[in-house]
Amino acid sequence: xxxxxxxxxxxxxxxxxxxxxxxxxxxxxxxxxxxxxxxxxxxxxxxxxxxxxxxxxxxxxxxxxxxxxxxxxxxxxxxxxxxxxxxxxxxxxxxxxxxxxxxxxxxxxxxxxxxxxxxxxxxxxxxxxxxxxxxxxxxxxxxxxxxxxxxxxxxxxxxxxxxxxxxxxxxxxxxxxxxxxxxxxxxxxxxxxxxxxxxxxxxxxxxxxxxxxxxxxxxxxxxxxxxxxxxxxxxxxxxxxxxxxxxxxxxxxxxxxxxxxxxxxxxxxxxxxxxxxxxxxxxxxxxxxxxxxxxxxxxxxxxxxxxxxxxxxxxxxxxxxxxxxxxxxxxxxxxxxxxxxxxxxxxxxxxxxxxxxxxxxxxxxxxxxxxxxxxxxxxxxxxxxxxxxxxxxxxxxxxxxxxxxxxxxxxxxxxxxxxxxxxxxxxxxxxxxxxxxxxxxx
Amino acid sequence: xxxxxxxxxxxxxxxxxxxxxxxxxxxxxxxxxxxxxxxxxxxxxxxxxxxxxxxxxxxxxxxxxxxxxxxxxxxxxxxxxxxxxxxxxxxxxxxxxxxxxxxxxxxxxxxxxxxxxxxxxxxxxxxxxxxxxxxxxxxxxxxxxxxxxxxxxxxxxxxxxxxxxxxxxxxxxxxxxxxxxxxxxxxxxxxxxxxxxxxxxxxxxxxxxxxxxxxxxxxxxxxxxxxxxxxxxxxxxxxxxxxxxxxxxxxxxxxxxxxxxxxxxxxxxxxxxxxxxxxxxxxxxxxxxxxxxxxxxxxxxxxxxxxxxxxxxxxxxxxxxxxxxxxxxxxxxxxxxxxxxxxxxxxxxxxxxxxxxxxxxxxxxxxxxxxxxxxxxxxxxxxxxxxxxxxxxxxxxxxxxxxxxxxxxxxxxxxxxxxxxxxxxxxxxxxxxxxxxxxxxx
Numbered sequence: 001x002x003x004x005x006x007x008x009x010x011x012x013x014x015x016x017x018x019x020x021x022x023x024x025x026x027x028x029x030x031x032x033x034x035x036x037x038x039x040x041x042x043x044x045x046x047x048x049x050x051x052x053x054x055x056x057x058x059x060x061x062x063x064x065x066x067x068x069x070x071x072x073x074x075x076x077x078x079x080x081x082x083x084x085x086x087x088x089x090x091x092x093x094x095x096x097x098x099x100x101x102x103x104x105x106x107x108x109x110x111x112x113x114x115x116x117x118x119x120x121x122x123x124x125x126x127x128x129x130x131x132x133x134x135x136x137x138x139x140x141x142x143x144x145x146x147x148x149x150x151x152x153x154x155x156x157x158x159x160x161x162x163x164x165x166x167x168x169x170x171x172x173x174x175x176x177x178x179x180x181x182x183x184x185x186x187x188x189x190x191x192x193x194x195x196x197x198x199x200x201x202x203x204x205x206x207x208x209x210x211x212x213x214x215x216x217x218x219x220x221x222x223x224x225x226x227x228x229x230x231x232x233x234x235x236x237x238x239x240x241x242x243x244x245x246x247x248x249x250x251x252x253x254x255x256x257x258x259x260x261x262x263x264x265x266x267x268x269x270x271x272x273x274x275x276x277x278x279x280x281x282x283x284x285x286x287x288x289x290x291x292x293x294x295x296x297x298x299x300x301x302x303x304x305x306x307x308x309x310x311x312x313x314x315x316x317x318x319x320x321x322x323x324x325x326x327x328x329x330x331x332x333x334x335x336x337x338x339x340x341x342x343x344x345x346x347x348x349x350x351x352x353x354x355x356x357x358x359x360x361x362x363x364x365x366x367x368x369x370x371x372x373x374x375x376x377x378x379x380x381x382x383x384x385x386x387x388x389x390x391x392x393x394x395x396x397x398x399x400x401x402x403x404x405x406x407x408x409x410x411x412x413x414x415x416x417x418x419x420x421x422x423x424x425x426x427x428x429x430x431x432x433x434x435x436x437x438x439x440x441x442x
Numbered sequence: 443x444x445x446x447x448x449x450x451x452x453x454x455x456x457x458x459x460x461x462x463x464x465x466x467x468x469x470x471x472x473x474x475x476x477x478x479x480x481x482x483x484x485x486x487x488x489x490x491x492x493x494x495x496x497x498x499x500x501x502x503x504x505x506x507x508x509x510x511x512x513x514x515x516x517x518x519x520x521x522x523x524x525x526x527x528x529x530x531x532x533x534x535x536x537x538x539x540x541x542x543x544x545x546x547x548x549x550x551x552x553x554x555x556x557x558x559x560x561x562x563x564x565x566x567x568x569x570x571x572x573x574x575x576x577x578x579x580x581x582x583x584x585x586x587x588x589x590x591x592x593x594x595x596x597x598x599x600x601x602x603x604x605x606x607x608x609x610x611x612x613x614x615x616x617x618x619x620x621x622x623x624x625x626x627x628x629x630x631x632x633x634x635x636x637x638x639x640x641x642x643x644x645x646x647x648x649x650x651x652x653x654x655x656x657x658x659x660x661x662x663x664x665x666x667x668x669x670x671x672x673x674x675x676x677x678x679x680x681x682x683x684x685x686x687x688x689x690x691x692x693x694x695x696x697x698x699x700x701x702x703x704x705x706x707x708x709x710x711x712x713x714x715x716x717x718x719x720x721x722x723x724x725x726x727x728x729x730x731x732x733x734x735x736x737x738x739x740x741x742x743x744x745x746x747x748x749x750x751x752x753x754x755x756x757x758x759x760x761x762x763x764x765x766x767x768x769x770x771x772x773x774x775x776x777x778x779x780x781x782x783x784x785x786x787x788x789x790x791x792x793x794x795x796x797x798x799x800x801x802x803x804x805x806x807x808x809x810x811x812x813x814x815x816x817x818x819x820x821x822x823x824x825x826x827x828x829x830x831x832x833x834x835x836x837x838x839x840x841x842x843x844x845x846x847x848x849x850x851x852x853x854x855x856x857x858x859x860x861x862x863x864x865x866x867x868x869x870x871x872x873x874x875x876x877x878x879x880x881x882x883x884x
Contacts, residue, residue: 047664054662058516060500074500150680152628186594186641187648189631192675199628199666202659206629217644220496222489224641233634238592
C-alpha cells in the first residue's frame with residue numbers, strides 16, 4: 001500500500017505508546033482535561049436532555065456512561081450524547097490552522113469505546129492522540145479550501161479522527177485501519193449552515209458515532225476502499241477544491257498536531273476573543289461604567305465581520321456567534337463566561353443596548369488573534385487598547401493552572417458534586433489509571 | 443417560509459393520501475414489491491450477516507423486523523440492516539434521470555418506523571411516495587453535476603428521502619419537517635469511490651438510518667436550519683456545482699417521480715442491460731453454443747466503457763460491474779439472474795474464456811438504453827441484432843407480471859418459505875393492510 005490512506009492506516013496500526021514524546025502526552029492530557037470540563041459543564045444543557053430523550057428509545061445495552069447524567073447506553077449512543085454535551089457550550093478546543101475542534105468527536109468516541117473495552121488509561125490517551133493526529137492532519141491537507149466549500153470541518157474531519165482513535169483502541173492491523181478510514185470518509189458529513197442551530201452539536205456527535213462504527217465495522221471484517229482519501233472519486237475529490245497529502249504523509253509521527261491545539265478562555269466564536277480581551281482590559285483599567293458609553297469601535301480581521309456580525313442574537317445559543325454581544329457582556333458584566341451566553345443575559349436591557357452601539361471596523365492587515373478596541377464615552381473620552389495576541393492563542397496559550405481553573409468553573413456550571421482537585425489529579429495522571437472508564441464515571 | 447426547503451417541508455406536512463393519484467399509488471406498490479423482493483433475495487448475503495454481527499452488540503429493543511432473518515432490533519439498527527440486504531444484490535430500482543436507487547433508503551427507513559408505530563399499510567405507502575418524491579426531486583435539482591462531483595447520489599439524496607418519509611409517518615408539521623430535512627442534509631454522505639466495496643451497501647443503510655433519526659429528532663423538538671437546502675452555506679453549495687431548485691418547487695405534487703422509477707431485469711450495472719437483452723435474444727434465436735464463438739463485439743454508449751469495462755472481475759460482487767462478464771453469462775448460461783453474479787460462476791472456465799473474447803466498441807450516438815450485439819462464430823458466421831430500448835427502460839418497463847416473476851425468483855434465492863402468491867397479493871393491496879409491519883414479518 002502507498003498513498004495518504006495507507007500512510008495514515010500504517011501510522012494508526014504501528015504507533016506505540018513508547019513512541020509518543022512526553023510533551024505530546026502532556027498536551028493530550030491538557031486537551032482531555034479541557035474536553036471533560038466542557039462535557040461536564042454542558043451536561044445539563046437543554047440540547048443534551050433532548051438528545052437523551054430522542055436516543056434513549058432506540059439505545060442498546062449499558063456499555064458506556066453519559067457524563068454527569070447517571071445514565072449508561074450502548075457505545076454508539078453514548079458517543080453521540082457526550083459529543084453533544086462537550087460541544088454545546090462552544091467552549092471546546094481549537095486546532096488553529098484548520099479551525100477543527102478535534103477533541104469532541106475523538107474523545108467522545110474513544111472514551112465510550114475504552115469504557116466498554118475496560119481499556120487502561122494509557123490506551124485511551126494513546127488512542128486519543130492518534131485520533132487527533134488523523135483528524136487534524138487530514139484537515140491540514142485540505143485546508144483552508146475545504147472549510148470554504150461550506151463544510152463543518154470538525155465533523156467532516158472529526159469522523160476520521162474518531163475512526164482512527166477507535167481503530168487504535170481495537171488494535172486494528174493496517175488493512176483494517178484503512179477500511180476504517182474508508183468507512184469513516186464515506187460517512188463524513190456536516191454543513192456550515194448548521195453552525196447557528198442545535199444541529200451543530202449533533203454534527204459532532206454523529207461524527208463521534210460514525211467514526212466509532214467505522215472502526216468497529218472494520219474490526220468485524222467489513223471491507224471498504226483502501227484509497228478512500230486520495231482516490232479519484234474519493235474524499236478529497238468530493239470535499240475540497242485543493243489538497244496536498246504530503247502535509248500528512250510527510251509529518252505523521254514527526255510533528256504532532258495536538259501540540260497546536262488551543263483552548264478557549266471564552267465560550268464563543270474564537271475570532272472575537274482578542275476583542276473580549278481588549279474590552280475586559282479597558283473596563284478594568286478605566287473602571288468603565290457601561291451607562292456612560294457612547295459607542296464601542298473595534299478594529300478586527302474581516303473574519304469577525306463575516307462570521308460573527310449579529311447585533312441582535314435571538315437567544316443564548318446565537319449570542320455565541322455575535323461579536324456585538326461579546327463586546328456588550330465583556331463591558332457590562334466584566335466577564336465572558338458560560339453564564340454570559342444564556343437567554344436571560346441576552347435579554348438584559350443594558351446588554352441589548354450596548355450591542356446596538358458596538359461597531360466592527362474591518363482591516364485586512366489585522367491578524368486573526370489581534371484587535372484594536374476603542375470605547376468612546378458620552379463625554380468624549382476615548383479609551384483605547386491594542387491586543388496583539390488573544391489569550392488562548394498559539395502565542396499565549398492557557399497555562400495548566402488556567403485550564404484547571406476553567407475545569408473548576410465548568411464543574412460548577414454543571415452542578416456536579418465530587419472533588420475537583422481529585423478529578424484534576426486523575427486527568428494529569430490518566431496514563432496510570434487502570435480503567436479509562438473512570439473518566440466517564442466522574 | 444419560502445424557498446426549496448420550505449416548499450418541500452410544506453409538501454411533506456400537507457400531503458394527504460386522498461391527493462395521491464391512483465396510478466401513483468400503483469407505481470408505489472410496484473416499487474415496494476420490487477424492494478421487498480430484493481431485501482428477501484439479499485437477506486442471506488454475507489454482508490448482511492456481517493452487518494447483523496457488527497450492529498447487534500449495540501442494538502436497542504426489538505421494535506422492527508430484519509427481513510427474512512427472524513431478528514428484531516431497534517428501528518435505527520433495523521433500517522441499516524434492511525438497507526444493506528435490499529441493496530446487496532444491486533437489483534433494486536433506478537430513478538433514471540438521477541441514477542438514484544430510491545427505494546433502498548426510503549423503504550428501509552419507512553418500513554422500520556411504520557412497524558414500530560403499528561401504522562396501517564396506507565400510511566406506509568403514502569410515506570414511501572413522499573420519501574421517493576423528496577429524494578428524487580432534490581436529486582433532479584442538482585443532477586447531473588452532483589454525481590459528477592463524486593457523490594454516491596443514492597445515499598446523499600436518499601437520506602433526505604428517508605427523512606421525508608419518516609416525517610410523513612410521524613405527522614410532522616411544516617416547521618418540524620423543515621428541521622428534519624435540515625438534520626438529514628447535514629448527515630448527507632457517501633462517496634462514489636465506495637461503489638466497488640461493501641461500504642456501498644452501508645452508505646445506503648446509513649442513509650436510511652440518518653433520515654429516520656433526522657425526522658425523529660425533529661419530532662422530539664430538536665431544531666435545525668429552516669433553509670438547509672438552499673442557504674449560502676447549505677446543501678447545494680457543498681454538494682454540487684450547479685442547481686435549479688425550480689425543478690423541485692414547481693413540480694411537487696404536480697408530477698410524480700415514482701412514475702419514472704425503473705426496475706432492473708438483471709442484477710448488474712444498468713448501462714449494460716441492452717447488451718444482455720441482445721445476447722439472450724441471439725443465443726435463443728440461433729441456438730448459439732458458446733464453444734463455437736470466435737468473439738462477441740458490442741457497440742455501446744461510451745458510459746459502458748467508462749463504468750463497466752472490467753474483463754477480469756475478481757469475484758461475484760465485482761462481476762456486477764463487468765460488461766464482459768454480463769456478455770459471457772448471457773451467452774454461456776442463457777441467463778443473467780442473481781446466480782450468474784456469484785463467485786462460482788465468475789470462476790467457471792467457459793465464462794472466463796468468453797469474457798476474454800468480448801469486446802466493447804463505443805459510439806457516442808448510441809443511446810444508453812440501446813446496443814448493437816454481434817456474435818462472430820469460429821466458422822465465420824455473424825449473428826447480429828440491434829436493441830433499441832432495453833427491458834426495464836423507460837420505454838419498455840417491466841410489466842406487473844414480470845415484477846411478480848422477479849419477486850418469485852428473489853424469494854427462491856432468499857430460500858424463504860411461505861406462499862409467494864399470498865405475499866404478492868398483500869403487496870398489491872398494501873393500502874388496505876391494517877398493520878404495515880406485516881410486510882417486514884413476511
